[in-house]
Amino acid sequence: xxxxxxxxxxxxxxxxxxxxxxxxxxxxxxxxxxxxxxxxxxxxxxxxxxxxxxxxxxxxxxxxxxxxxxxxxxxxxxxxxxxxxxxxxxxxxxxxxxxxxxxxxxxxxxxxxxxxxxxxxxxxxxxxxxxxxxxxxxxxxxxxxxxxxxxxxxxxxxxxxxxxxxxxxxxxxxxxxxxxxxxxxxxxxxxxxxxxxxxxxxxxxxxxxxxxxxxxxxxxxxxxxxxxxxxxxxxxxxxxxxxxxxxxxxxxxxxxxxxxxxxxxxxxxxxxxxxxxxxxxxxxxxxxxxxxxxxxxxxxxxxxxxxxxxxxxxxxxxxxxxxxxxxxxxxxxxxxxxxxxxxxxxxxxxxxxxxxxxxxxxxxxxxxxxxxxxxxxxxxxxxxxxxxxxxxxxxxxxxxxxxxxxxxxxxxxxxxxxxxxxxxxxxxxxxxxxxxxxxxxxxxxxxxxxxxxxxxxxxxx
Ligand code: FES
Ligand SMILES: [Fe+2]
Numbered sequence: 001x002x003x004x005x006x007x008x009x010x011x012x013x014x015x016x017x018x019x020x021x022x023x024x025x026x027x028x029x030x031x032x033x034x035x036x037x038x039x040x041x042x043x044x045x046x047x048x049x050x051x052x053x054x055x056x057x058x059x060x061x062x063x064x065x066x067x068x069x070x071x072x073x074x075x076x077x078x079x080x081x082x083x084x085x086x087x088x089x090x091x092x093x094x095x096x097x098x099x100x101x102x103x104x105x106x107x108x109x110x111x112x113x114x115x116x117x118x119x120x121x122x123x124x125x126x127x128x129x130x131x132x133x134x135x136x137x138x139x140x141x142x143x144x145x146x147x148x149x150x151x152x153x154x155x156x157x158x159x160x161x162x163x164x165x166x167x168x169x170x171x172x173x174x175x176x177x178x179x180x181x182x183x184x185x186x187x188x189x190x191x192x193x194x195x196x197x198x199x200x201x202x203x204x205x206x207x208x209x210x211x212x213x214x215x216x217x218x219x220x221x222x223x224x225x226x227x228x229x230x231x232x233x234x235x236x237x238x239x240x241x242x243x244x245x246x247x248x249x250x251x252x253x254x255x256x257x258x259x260x261x262x263x264x265x266x267x268x269x270x271x272x273x274x275x276x277x278x279x280x281x282x283x284x285x286x287x288x289x290x291x292x293x294x295x296x297x298x299x300x301x302x303x304x305x306x307x308x309x310x311x312x313x314x315x316x317x318x319x320x321x322x323x324x325x326x327x328x329x330x331x332x333x334x335x336x337x338x339x340x341x342x343x344x345x346x347x348x349x350x351x352x353x354x355x356x357x358x359x360x361x362x363x364x365x366x367x368x369x370x371x372x373x374x375x376x377x378x379x380x381x382x383x384x385x386x387x388x389x390x391x392x393x394x395x396x397x398x399x400x401x402x403x404x405x406x407x408x409x410x411x412x413x414x415x416x417x418x419x420x421x422x423x424x425x426x427x428x429x430x431x432x433x434x435x436x437x438x439x440x441x442x443x444x445x446x447x448x449x450x451x452x453x454x455x456x457x458x459x460x461x
Contacts, residue, residue, distance in 0.1 A: 008030045008031055008033070008034040009025070009030075009031050009034050009035075009038075009440040009441075011437070011441060013025050013031075013437075014433045014434070014436065014437040015391075016394075016430050016433070016434055016437075018395075019393060019394045019395035019396075019398050019426070019430070020391040020392070020393060020394065020395075021391055021392050021394055021433055022388075022391050022392075023382045023387060023388045023390065023391065023392060024388060025205070025433075025436075026203040026205060026206070026330070026379065026382060027203065027330055027331070027379070027382055027383045027388060028330065028388075029330055031330075031440075032203075032327070032329065032330035034440065035327065035440070036065055036066060036327070038439050038440050039065075039310050039436070039439045039440070040064065040065030040066070040310070040311075040327065041065070041157045041158065042156065042157070042158040042160075042161060042439065042445075043156060043158075043161070043167075043309065043310050043439070044145075044147070044154050044155070044156045044161060044164050044167045044308075045064045045065070045154065045155060045156065045310075045311065045312070045324075046152060046153075046154055046308070046311075046312035046322065046324050047062045047064065047069065047071050047081050047146075047153045047154060047155050048060055048062050048071045048152075048153050048195075048338075049151055049152055049153065049189070049190075049191045049322075049338055049340075050079070050148055050151045050152070050153060051151060051189070051190045051191045051343075052071065052098060052191060052195075053071060053072060053073040053079070054073075055073065055100065056073055056074065056075045056076070056077055056115070057072075057073065057074075057075060057100045057101055057102060057115055058072065058073050058098075058099075058100050059071065059072040059073075059094060059096075059098065059099060059100070059101060059104075059115065060072075060097065060098040060195075061084065061094065061096065061097050061098065062081070062336075063324070063326045063334065063336070064081075064143070064155060064157070065311075065326065065327060066326070066327060066328065067083060067084075067085075068083075068084040068085070068092060069081050069082060069083055069084055069143070069155075070082045070083075070084045070093075070094050070104070070140075071153060072115045073115070074114070074115040074116040075102075075114075075115060075116070076116070078116070079146060079148055079153060080115070080116060080117055080142060080146065081142065081143045081146050081153070081155040082113075082117050082140035082141060082142050082143075083140060083141035083142075085140075085141070086106040086108065086111055087111070087119070087138045087139070087140065087141070088106065088108070088109055088111050088138075089108055089109070091106050091107060091108035091109075093105070093106045093111075093113060093140070095107070097194075097195075098194075101115065102114070102115070103115070103120060103121065104140075105121070109123065110122075110123040111123070111138075113139065113140050117139045117140040117142050118135075118136075118139045119135045119136075119138045119139050119140075120135075122135060143155040143156060143157055144156055144157055144158055144159040144161070145158075145159070145161060145163075145164075147163065147164035147165075149164055149165075149168075149179070150176065150179035150180065150186070150187040150189075151179065151187050151188075151189055151190075152179060152322070158445070160444070160445045161445060162445065162449065167255070168255070168257065168308065169252055169254065169255045169257075170252050170255075170413035170414055171252045171255055171257035171259075171308065171413075171414070173298060173413060174250065174257075174259045174261070174301075174303055174306060174316075175257075175306070175308065175314070177261075177298075177301065177302075177303035177316040177317075178303070178306075178314040178315075178316040178320060178322065178340065179340075181287070181291075181342045181344070182284065182287035182288070182291060182342055182345075183286070183287040183290035183291055183294070183342075184287075184290055184291035184292075184293070184294035184295045184299060185294070188342055188343055188344060189320075189340040189341065189342060189343065190340070190341060190342075190343040191338050191339065191340060192339040192340065192341045192350060192353065192354055192357065193339060193354065195336050195337065195338055196335075196336070196337040196339075196361075196362040196363065197334065197335070197336050197337075198334070198335055198362075198363040199328070199332060199333070199334055199335070200332070200333045200335055200372050200375060200376060201331060201332055201376050201379065201380065202331070202332070202333055202372075202375035202376055202378070202379035202380075203327075203330055203331065203333065203379055204311060204325040204326070204327040204333045205325075205432075205436070206333070206374075206375035206378065206379060207313065207323070207325045207333060207335065207371070207375060208307055208310065208311060208313065208325050208432060209307075209429045209432055209433075210371055210375070211305050211306065211307045211313035211314075211323070212258045212306070212307040212313075212428045212429050212431070212432045213249050213258055213259065213260040213305060213306070213307075213427075213428035213429065214426075214428075214429060215247075215249070215260055215419070215424050216396065216424040216426070217371075217374070220370045220371065220373075220374055221367055221370050223366075223370070224360075224366045224367050224370065227366070241264065241268055241269070241270075242262050242302070244264065244265055244268055245262035245263055245264045245265070245268075245302070246262065246263045246407055246418055246419075246420050247260070247261075247262055247418075247419040247420065248260065248261050248262070248263055248405070248412070248416050248417065248418055248419065249416065249417040249419060249425055249427045249428045250412060250413075250414045250415070250416050250428075251401070251414050251415050251416075251427060251428050251431035252413070252414045252415075252431075253414070253415055253431060253434070255309065255435065256309030256310070256431060256432060256434065256435020256436070256438075256439075257306070257307065257308050257309055257431075258306060258307055258414075258427075258428035258431045258432060259303055259304070259305065259306030259307070259316075259428075260303075260304045260305055260306065260428070261301050261302060261303045261304055262301070262302040262304070263300055263301055263302075263407055263410065263412070264300040264301075264302065265300075265407075265408055266300065266408045266409065268300075270285055270288045270289050270292065277348070277352055279346065279348045279349065280348065280349050280352045283345065283346060283349050284349075287342075297409065297410035300408075300410060301410075301412075302316075302317060303316035303317065304316060304317060307428075307432065309432065309435050309436075310435075310436070310439075311324055311325045311326065311327070312324050313325070315361070318353075318356065318360075319339060319353070319356060319357040319360050319361050320339070320340045320341070320353075321337055321338060321339045321340060321357065321361050322337070322338045322340065323335055323336065323337045323338075323361075324336045331379065331383070337361060337362055339353075339354075339357045339361075341353055394426045394429055394430050394433070395426070396424060396425050396426035396427075397417055397422055397424070397425025397426060397427055398426075398430075400417050400422060400425060400427070401415040401416060401417050401425075401427050402415065402416050402417070402418065403415055403416075405418065415427070415431075
C-alpha cells in the first residue's frame with residue numbers, strides 16, 4: 001500500500017471532483033523527480049519507427065524520458081533498445097543520430113559492444129584485467145520489454161508492465177488510424193525525412209494535455225485558419241464533409257489515452273479535396289473510398305489528434321505525424337517529431353505532403369509555433385511563489401461523458417463527449433491527469449490495472 005508522503009507528489013494536487021489541478025505538478029522539482037521514477041521508468045514509451053532501422057546493424061538514437069537510448073537491429077534482425085551509456089564509466093557509446101555499424105565502440109576507454117548489446121571488446125583484457133572480467137555481465141543495459149506495433153517501436157524499463165497491446169487496451173483502434181494506410185490497409189507507413197528535434201521551455205505535460213484534445217484553443221490558430229495553408233486549399237483547415245459529422249472527445253479511462261475524432265454518418269460522399277494538385281487529389285480520393293470499404297464503421301471515423309499516456313502524441317490525418325514529449329527537467333521539454341506517409345504513395349504525393357507537413361508542424365510549422373508560444377509563456381507565468389498558489393481550472397463539461405456511445409450503429413470504445421452541441425470539453429484532459437495521478441500513487445502494476453473511474457469504484461464498494 002502507498003504510504004502518506006510529505007514530499008514529492010501528494011494526493012489532492014489533481015482534484016478531479018472539483019476539476020482543479022495544482023500548478024505544482026508542472027513546476028515542482030520533487031514532483032518532477034518522482035515522475036521519472038513512477039511514470040517514465042514504468043510506462044510503455046514510444047522509441048521510434050522500424051523504418052529508421054531497416055537493415056541488420058542499423059541504429060538510431062532515441063530517448064526514454066530523460067535517458068538517451070539506442071534503437072538497433074542486430075545482425076540476426078532482432079530489434080533492441082539499449083541505454084546509451086557505457087557500463088565502464090558511463091560515456092555515451094553512440095554519439096551519432098543514425099547509421100549502420102557492427103560495434104559501438106566507447107570513445108572513452110574503448111570498450112565495444114555488438115548491436116545485440118554484448119560486450120565484445122575490452123582493451124588490454126589480458127594485461128589489465130588478467131582475463132578475469134566477466135564480459136557476459138557487462139553488456140549494454142537493455143530495456144525490460146520491447147514491442148514492434150505496426151512498424152512503431154515501443155519499450156519499457158519495467159518487467160512487470162503488461163504487454164503493449166494490453167497497455168493500449170481499447171485505444172488501439174484509434175491509434176491505428178495513424179499507423180494504418182490511407183486506403184485502410186494494415187500498417188505500411190514510412191518516416192518521411194528525418195526526425196525533427198527541438199526544445200520548448202515548458203513542462204512536458206503542457207503539450208501532452210494539448211494533444212489529448214484541447215479543442216478549446218482554436219483561437220490560438222486563428223491566423224493559420226485565415227491564411228488557409230491546409231491541403232484542401234480552402235480557408236478552413238477542416239474538410240466540408242465534417243459539417244455532417246459528430247465531433248467527439250474519446251477517452252479510455254483505465255489507460256489514460258485519449259483522442260478527438262469526427263464520426264461521419266453512414267452514408268456521406270467521399271470529399272473531393274486537395275484540389276491544388278490532381279495527382280494528390282485522385283490519390284487521396286481513391287484511398288478514402290477504399291478505406292471506407294475496408295474498415296466498415298471504423299472507416300467512418302476521422303481521428304484528429306490524440307495522446308498515448310504519458311508522452312506520445314499523434315496527428316492522425318494531415319499532417320500525419322507522431323510526437324514525443326521528452327521531459328528535460330520540470331521546465332523544459334525536448335520534442336521529437338516523426339512524419340509518416342504510406343510507403344506505397346507516389347513520389348508526388350510524398351513531396352506534396354513534405355511541404356505541407358513542415359508548414360504545419362515542427363519548430364518552423366505555423367500551427368505548432370502558435371501552440372509553443374502558449375506553453376512557453378503559460379509555464380513561465382506559473383512558476384512564481386504567488387502563481388503556484390492558484391490551481392488551473394479543468395471544469396469544462398464535467399459529467400457530460402457518455403459510456404457506450406453509439407451513433408448509426410457504431411458503438412465506440414471508451415467514454416465519449418459529443419461536442420455537437422457543447423463545442424468543447426476538458427474531458428480528455430481530465431482523463432490524462434487521472435491516469436497521471438494513478439501512476440504517481442500506485443506502487444504496483446496490480447494496483448494500476450485495477451484502477452477504475454471513481455464512479456465505478458464507488459458503485460462497486
Ligand atoms: S567509459 Fe566506456 S570504456 Fe570507459
Ligand atoms: Fe494547437
